[in-house]
Amino acid sequence: MAKTFDICIRGAGVVGRTLALLLARERLRVALVEAPNTTAASSGDVRAYALNAASRQLLDSLRSWPDPAHATAVAEMQVFGDQGGAVHFDAATQGADALAWIVDVPALEARLAEAVRYQPQVEVVGEPVPASLTVVCEGRASRTRSEFGVEFEVTAYAQHAIATRLICERPHGQVARQWFLPDGGILAFLPLDGAQGNSVAVVWSVLKEQVPQLLTLAPQEFAEHLETASQGALGVLQLSGERAAWPLQQARANRWCGALPAQGGQPRSWVLAGDAAHNVHPLAGQGLNMGLADAQTLAHVLHGRDYWRTVADLRLLRSYERERKAAMLPMGLATDSLQQLFARTEGPVQALRNWGMKGIERSGPLKQWMARQAMGTH
Numbered sequence: 001m002a003k004t005f006d007i008c009i010r011g012a013g014v015v016g017r018t019l020a021l022l023l024a025r026e027r028l029r030v031a032l033v034e035a036p037n038t039t040a041a042s043s044g045d046v047r048a049y050a051l052n053a054a055s056r057q058l059l060d061s062l063r064s065w066p067d068p069a070h071a072t073a074v075a076e077m078q079v080f081g082d083q084g085g086a087v088h089f090d091a092a093t094q095g096a097d098a099l100a101w102i103v104d105v106p107a108l109e110a111r112l113a114e115a116v117r118y119q120p121q122v123e124v125v126g127e128p129v130p131a132s133l134t135v136v137c138e139g140r141a142s143r144t145r146s147e148f149g150v151e152f153e154v155t156a157y158a159q160h161a162i163a164t165r166l167i168c169e170r171p172h173g174q175v176a177r178q179w180f181l182p183d184g185g186i187l188a189f190l191p192l193d194g195a196q197g198n199s200v201a202v203v204w205s206v207l208k209e210q211v212p213q214l215l216t217l218a219p220q221e222f223a224e225h226l227e228t229a230s231q232g233a234l235g236v237l238q239l240s241g242e243r244a245a246w247p248l249q250q251a252r253a254n255r256w257c258g259a260l261p262a263q264g265g266q267p268r269s270w271v272l273a274g275d276a277a278h279n280v281h282p283l284a285g286q287g288l289n290m291g292l293a294d295a296q297t298l299a300h301v302l303h304g305r306d307y308w309r310t311v312a313d314l315r316l317l318r319s320y321e322r323e324r325k326a327a328m329l330p331m332g333l334a335t336d337s338l339q340q341l342f343a344r345t346e347g348p349v350q351a352l353r354n355w356g357m358k359g360i361e362r363s364g365p366l367k368q369w370m371a372r373q374a375m376g377t378h
Contacts, residue, residue, distance in 0.1 A: 005031040006311055008129050010144050011137035014105070015274035015291040017112035019135060021062045022299035024121035028311065031129045032122055046165050046241040047105035048190055048201035049288040050074070050176070056101060058296055059108075064115050069194045070107035073098035075174040080231075102176065102190040102201065130263055133311040134270040135298070137291075140251065142276040148258060150272070154251040157281065159185070159205040162214060164243045166223065169235025171198045177233060183207070187229050199240060202226065205281075211245050251279040256324070257317035269312040271320065273298060278328060294324055 007023055009016045012034035020032045051059075051071075059065045077089040077099055091099050116122050128134070128144075136144045145152060172191035179187045186205040193199050204226070206214065214222065219239040227237050256277050260268040274291035301320045302311055309316060 003029075003123070003129075005029045005123075005129055005131040007031070007133050007135060008131035009033065009135045009137055010128055011139065011142075011274075011276070012113075012116075012124070013137060013139065013274070014108060014112060014288060015295050016135075016137035017109070017116050018058070018062065018064070018292055019137065019273065019295035019299065020122045021064070021112070021115055021119060022295060023302065024119045026299065026303050027121065028302070030122045031125050031131060032116065033128050034124050034126070036126065044242040045106045046163050046201065046244055048102050048165075048192060049105060049108075050100040050190065050286075051103050051292075052100050052286075052289050053096070053098075055289050055292045058292055062112075062115055064108070064111040066103060066107040066111055070104040071101045072191045072194055072197060073174055074100045074102060074176045074191065077176045077178070079178045079180075081180050100176070102192060104192065130268075132266065132268055133317075134260065134268070136270060136272045136276045137274050138276050140249075140275045140279050142272075144270075145253065145272060145276050148270055150258075151254040152251055153254060154249050154279075157248040157250070158207055159248050160208045160211045160245050161248055162202070162204045162206060162211065162243055162245045164202045164222075164239060165192070165241030166200050166202055166226065166234075167238045167240045168198045168200060169237070171196060172200055172234065177230070179230060181229055185229070187226070189230060189234065198234075200234070204229075205248060208247065215243050215245060248281055249279055250281060253277050256321040257314060259312075259314060267310060267312045269314055269317060271298065271317045277324075290328060293327065297324055297327075 006028040007020075008031045009020050010033045012020075012032050016032060020030045023030050056065060056071075065071060073091075075091050075098060079087045079089075089099055091097060116124065134144075136142055136148075138144055166189075172189070174191055174195055176191060177189045181187060184207065188203045189200040190203070191197060192201055214225070217225070222243070223237040223239050230237075253272055253276070257269060257271040260270055262268060273294040275287070277294065278290065280287055280290070298320050301316050301323075305311070305313065305316050
């Protein structure tokens with residue numbers, strides 16, 4: 001007799017695996033669709049994400065938080081403008097252990113994969129299977145989203161992101177650093193390898209026309225460009241990872257849930273989560289936090305359903321959609337506005353934005369509010 005599943009999750013990334021574990025705790029039978037090439041660890045994977053306190057608490061509850069060497073606490077964040085503006089945040093002022101944690105993505109994925117492997121309610125499968133509810137967690141390029149007739153409303157930015165890793169002459173001191181550059185670029189150095197580490201993950205937003213040249217530079221020449229852009233903050237830099245690049249965009253699906261044809265007289269539905277539903281600019285470091293919040297909210301909505309409602313009940317799924325869209329709206333507006341403001345290179349605009357940064361630095365309540373938003377403690 002063929003196995004039956006309550007939920008089929010298409011996509012076994014961080015959000016998909018997290019959701020699978022959350023739903024398994026509710027005694028739901030989950031099929032997790034994993035592409036054939038996702039199980040092999042990639043030594044060239046340079047991804048690292050800033051996770052806030054809410055995301056850490058969620059992953060801790062699933063026993064999937066990486067060890068300290070792969071989840072570096074950020075004690076301070078320094079943001080620099082292109083004409084002397086600067087804003088500094090520190091965890092001590094917020095009464096917190098950390099502003100965020102910079103998490104090595106391959107290490108996090110390995111912890112989640114291990115947890116899934118020992119969860120009997122979750123079965124990893126190679127292709128989609130019938131289920132009452134299909135959750136699409138395939139990322140920004142989701143094919144299933146298109147198959148379901150969902151429009152993905154994309155605002156493309158003029159920049160691409162380049163990611164890599166560096167070994168630095170000086171230790172990072174648990175400080176995350178970000179520079180808004182005169183040419184409209186944005187450079188971030190994110191601390192790695194624990195409190196005493198001297199390596200950083202790099203996310204560099206540059207004009208798409210610059211990408212081919214930067215990707216083909218010799219490693220040392222590329223590192224020298226980063227030394228200049230970072231004003232020598234960490235001394236001499238050495239490239240220690242591959243360079244990856246991708247186009248930047250803000251996007252949101254016009255619908256996050258809908259009905260599928262019934263099977264055996266039973267209703268079926270679909271719902272989106274993570275990057276399949278929404279994309280934001282990486283300058284605020286909130287993309288994965290938002291995806292994990294999707295997973296947590298969807299699991300909570302399904303947990304609280306009336307006994308007579310199935311997981312395919314569109315009323316439940318629409319409540320999830322409304323809650324997440326409302327929560328995301330301020331972050332989407334903020335990141336888009338900052339990107340648009342710092343992408344402009346006119347003199348008066350440069351002066352205005354640096355004046356604004358100085359004002360934020362002097363404004364206690366506004367600065368505190370911004371820190372709490374980023375930390376996920378608001």
